[in-house]
Each structure stands twice: as structure tokens, then as C-alpha cells.
Amino acid sequence: MSEALSAEDSVSARKVHEFFLDNGLQVIVIPDHRAPVATQMLWYKVGSADDPKGISGLAHFVEHLMFKGTEANPPGQFAKVVARNGGEFNAFTRNDVTAYFERVARDRLPTVMALEADRMSNLRFSDDEVKSERNVVLEERRSRVENAPNAILQERMMAALFPGHPYGIPVIGWYEEIEGFSPEAAVAFYKRYYAPNNAVLVIAGDVTPDEVRKLAEENFGSIPASETLEPVRVRPVTAAPSEPVVIQLADPRAGRITVQRYFPVPSYPSAKPGEAEALDLMMRIVTGGAAGKLYRRLVVEEKLAATAGGGYVRPLRDAGMLAFDAIAAEGVTAEQLEEAMTRFIAELRQGSVTQADLDRAKSSYLAQFVYAADSQDELAGHYGGFLSAGLTLDQIEAWPARIDEVTVADIEKVAATYLDPARSVTGILEPSAESLAA
Structure with missing residues (x-):
């Protein structure tokens, strides 16, 4: 029996x-x-890529406001109820989705489902709460972005990689646009996108389909579908860079020199058949931790980097991204590290992946998938993430078999097609001259 069949x-x-x-x-x-x-x-099919023009970060802001309460559950009640029932909760916003998570004892599922259904249609917040939460988000941006040189560099790289497309705008939003958030904008966004016909409810655990159907009907069944939701969301078509872009940032807060390189590629929902799987496996071969070819080359063999990695950003709806990154070893310059990375990617594009590399990657990847199936959280995230990005249940369940079908020739094809230097964005972060002198 093959690994793919075991995974299936x-x-x-x-x-x-x-x-x-x-x-x-x-x-x-x-x-x-x-x-x-x-x-x-509970996954809503809306994220930062759906922010209105000039109000970046609104999807993330509405996620914050979702905890401000309803008439039935006033501010602070959501957290108290979940804690009182021994559960845990969280939420996050990404480019295409906003998701809310609760984990409880099985007999407390009706309680948390009622909480989520209530705030799907009955959210309430005051002007003062909007102002207060706006300050919270501004502080979050200051601490996570403004005070983090690597985050600043990544924002600039994404803007260059996806010019004219919402993926080039940070999920948290631009500072000056966050300052302008209004209650009216938040309400309009909430009423437009927070609706049952724009959501995926995933329940994993000690439940049966019949009891979940009954609970879902009782809690969500009476909520009306949104009539203003677009059947197909049209976003700008982004043009990939036509020549190499290099973004350099010197900052006294930076540690060692960092070199990153991004390439725009198709995502699982937008790729031609087999392309996303080939890209996925290629990056597992190349950037799979200490066993990855990039790490072995830059860290072990050439001793130019303290660490190296990257990956394939996959669950985006419109497009994906390949990322390569490395932190320089002591005494290594940005030019030396960038040249080594460029040479490595050129060899990859010319066909440096072997059958043995591919076999190992398939085996470890599918084994990891089997192990992840033992985790309720992992499974709920796996299905919810891909379904809300546009894949079907059949496509998700066929993934192990499609991974098993990838050949070395498939990887060579996507490498030659998408690792074009002219389509790349390179970011170089290094300490400023003042900090180096210190």
C-alpha cells in the first residue's frame, strides 16, 4: 500500500x-x-482583500469588534461564558478569510454554537467602543509592524509582488487608514459579509452528523442569507513584476543581515491541474527545515547562513507565493548571501531536484498529513481553510492522491516557469551603519 493510499x-x-x-x-x-x-x-469568506478602498484593515477591525457583544451577550460575556464552560477560543483574519475558533467539552458545543450564531446577525457596538478598539489595533500595528524591521520589509515586498492587488496591502491595514475607521464603515462591512451564505461551519470531535445538523438548524437556520453578497467577487488582476525588484532596508533595530526572495505563483484554487501540488512538493524539498536543500547548501556546505528556509503560501484564493529566506552567518555580507541564494535558485530552475528528493518529500509530507489527522484543530483548519478559499470537499480529499502523482518532470516544469528572476522581489535587511559601529 502506498503512502498516498494510507493518507486517503x-x-x-x-x-x-x-x-x-x-x-x-x-x-x-x-x-x-x-x-x-x-x-x-466558523470561517467567513471575507478577509483583508475585501477591505473597501481607502479603509485597509477593516476586516481585521471587524474581527476585533465581534467580541464587543450583542443584546443577549453584552461586552465581555463571550469570553466569560467560554471560560466558565472550560473552553478556549481564538480568532484570526487573513487575506481571504476571517475565522473564529472554540474548543470545549462535547456537551458544551450547544453553548458555543449559540454564541457564534448570535453574533453572526446581532452584533452591537457603540461609538466609544469603536474608538477604543481602534486604539487597540493602532497599538497592535505599532508593536508588530512599526517596531519590527522585518515586518516593515515584508510589507514593502508584498506591495511590490502584488502591485494593484489587495494582497499587496497588509492585513492589519495602513496606519493612517486605521485612524479613520468609523462605526458606519464597520457596520456596513459586517452586514454585507457576515451571513450564513458566506460562511463555513466546521465541527470536529465527539459528535455525529445528525446532532450537528440539528444544532446548526436550531442556531443558524433562522438567520437570513445576505442579499447584497456578490455571487463572484471580482478583484483586480495583478501583473507580476517584469524585472527584478530589490528592496533594501537598514535599521538599527535589525539583528543579523537577512535576505528574502519572493516569487508570485498560482495558489491551489487558481492553479492549473497538478501545478500547485508540484510547487508544494518543490518547496518542501527545498525549504523543509534542516533537511531542506537550501539549508544544507547555505548553512551546512557553504557556511554563509545561520539558518535558511521559506515555503509555499498556498491557501490564498487568487494567487500564491514562493518564499526563500536566509539569515547571514557572522561576518557574511548581504552581497555574499544574496549571490549564494541567486545561484541556488538558478540551479533549482535548471533541474536540481532528484527522484530521491521527491520520494523523501512525498513520504514525509503524507506522513505529516496522517499525523495531523489525529488533531481536531488541524483537521478543522485544513478543511475550513481550503473550503473558504474556494476548493470543494472532493478536491480536498483527493489531495493525497494528487501529491502522489507529482513527478520530477512536473517539478522541473514549475521551477522553469515560475522561478524567473524577472518576476522576483528581493528584500535585504541589515543593521544600519550606526548599529554596526556600536
Whole structure:
């Protein structure tokens, strides 16, 4: 039996169930009866790429406001109820999705489902709460971006990689636009996108499909579908860079020299058949930790880097990204490290991946997938993330078999196509002259 079949068996053993409510809510049930625990994730198909022009960061801001309460559950009540029931919760906003997560004992699932259903349609917040939370987000941007040179560099690189496309705008938003957030903009965004026909509810754990269907109908069934939601969301088509872009940043807060290189590529939802899987495996071969070819070359063999890695940013709806990065070893210049990375990527583009490399990558990747299937959180995130990005349940469950079908020739093809230096954005971060002197 191949690794792919083992991975497929692991998924099918879960007997993932899918159904839709009359109002359009998509529900995924992943039974797991090993422990009396349930994980709930509610994914909204809206993220920072849907922010109105000139109001970047609004999707992330609305995520914050979702904890401000409703008439039935006033501000602070959500956290108190989850804590009182021994659960945990979290939320996050990405380019294409906003997700809310709760993990509780199975008999407390009705409680947290009622909380999520309530705030899907009954969110309330005052002008004072908007002002207060706006200050929280501004402080978050100051601490995570303004005071982090690497985050500043990455924002500039993304803007160059996706010119004219919302992916080039930071999820948290631009500082001056966050300052202008208004209650009216937040309400309009919430009413437009927070609706059952724009959401995926994933329940994993000690549950049955029948009981989840009953709970979903009771809690979400009466919420009306949004009538203003676009059937197909049209976003600007971004043109890849036509010549190499290099962005340099010197900052006294920087540690060692860092070199990063990005390439725009198709994502799983936007790629031609087989391309995303080939890109995925190629980057696992190249940037898979200490066993990756990039690490072995730059760190072990040439001793130019203290560490090296990267990856394939996959679950985006419109496009993906390949990332290569390295931190310079002591005494190594930015020019030396960049030249070594350039040479390595050129060899990769010419066909440096072997059959042995591919076999090892498939084996470890599919094994990792099987191990991840033992985690409710991982499974809920896996299905919810890809479904809300545009894949179907059948496509997700066929993933192990498609990975197993990738050949060395497939990897050579995507490497030659997408690792074009003219399409690249390189970022170089190094300490300023003053900090080097100090």
C-alpha cells in the first residue's frame, strides 16, 4: 500500500460529512470519538482583500469588534461564558478569510454554537467602543509592524509582488487608514459579509452528523442569507513584476543581515491541474527545515547562513507565493548571501531536484498529513481553510492522491516557469551603519 493510499484511508476513516442549510450555510462534520471534546470553527469568506478602498484593515477591525457583544451577550460575556464552560477560543483574519475558533467539552458545543450564531446577525457596538478598539489595533500595528524591521520589509515586498492587488496591502491595514475607521464603515462591512451564505461551519470531535445538523438548524437556520453578497467577487488582476525588484532596508533595530526572495505563483484554487501540488512538493524539498536543500547548501556546505528556509503560501484564493529566506552567518555580507541564494535558485530552475528528493518529500509530507489527522484543530483548519478559499470537499480529499502523482518532470516544469528572476522581489535587511559601529 502506498503512502498516498494510507493518507486517503486516514481521511476517509473520519467520514467527513457535508451539508448545507437552506440559508446557504455550509456545514462540515468530522467525527472523532476518542475523547469527549469538540472543536468548532466558523470561517467567513471575507478577509483583508475585501477591505473597501481607502479603509485597509477593516476586516481585521471587524474581527476585533465581534467580541464587543450583542443584546443577549453584552461586552465581555463571550469570553466569560467560554471560560466558565472550560473552553478556549481564538480568532484570526487573513487575506481571504476571517475565522473564529472554540474548543470545549462535547456537551458544551450547544453553548458555543449559540454564541457564534448570535453574533453572526446581532452584533452591537457603540461609538466609544469603536474608538477604543481602534486604539487597540493602532497599538497592535505599532508593536508588530512599526517596531519590527522585518515586518516593515515584508510589507514593502508584498506591495511590490502584488502591485494593484489587495494582497499587496497588509492585513492589519495602513496606519493612517486605521485612524479613520468609523462605526458606519464597520457596520456596513459586517452586514454585507457576515451571513450564513458566506460562511463555513466546521465541527470536529465527539459528535455525529445528525446532532450537528440539528444544532446548526436550531442556531443558524433562522438567520437570513445576505442579499447584497456578490455571487463572484471580482478583484483586480495583478501583473507580476517584469524585472527584478530589490528592496533594501537598514535599521538599527535589525539583528543579523537577512535576505528574502519572493516569487508570485498560482495558489491551489487558481492553479492549473497538478501545478500547485508540484510547487508544494518543490518547496518542501527545498525549504523543509534542516533537511531542506537550501539549508544544507547555505548553512551546512557553504557556511554563509545561520539558518535558511521559506515555503509555499498556498491557501490564498487568487494567487500564491514562493518564499526563500536566509539569515547571514557572522561576518557574511548581504552581497555574499544574496549571490549564494541567486545561484541556488538558478540551479533549482535548471533541474536540481532528484527522484530521491521527491520520494523523501512525498513520504514525509503524507506522513505529516496522517499525523495531523489525529488533531481536531488541524483537521478543522485544513478543511475550513481550503473550503473558504474556494476548493470543494472532493478536491480536498483527493489531495493525497494528487501529491502522489507529482513527478520530477512536473517539478522541473514549475521551477522553469515560475522561478524567473524577472518576476522576483528581493528584500535585504541589515543593521544600519550606526548599529554596526556600536
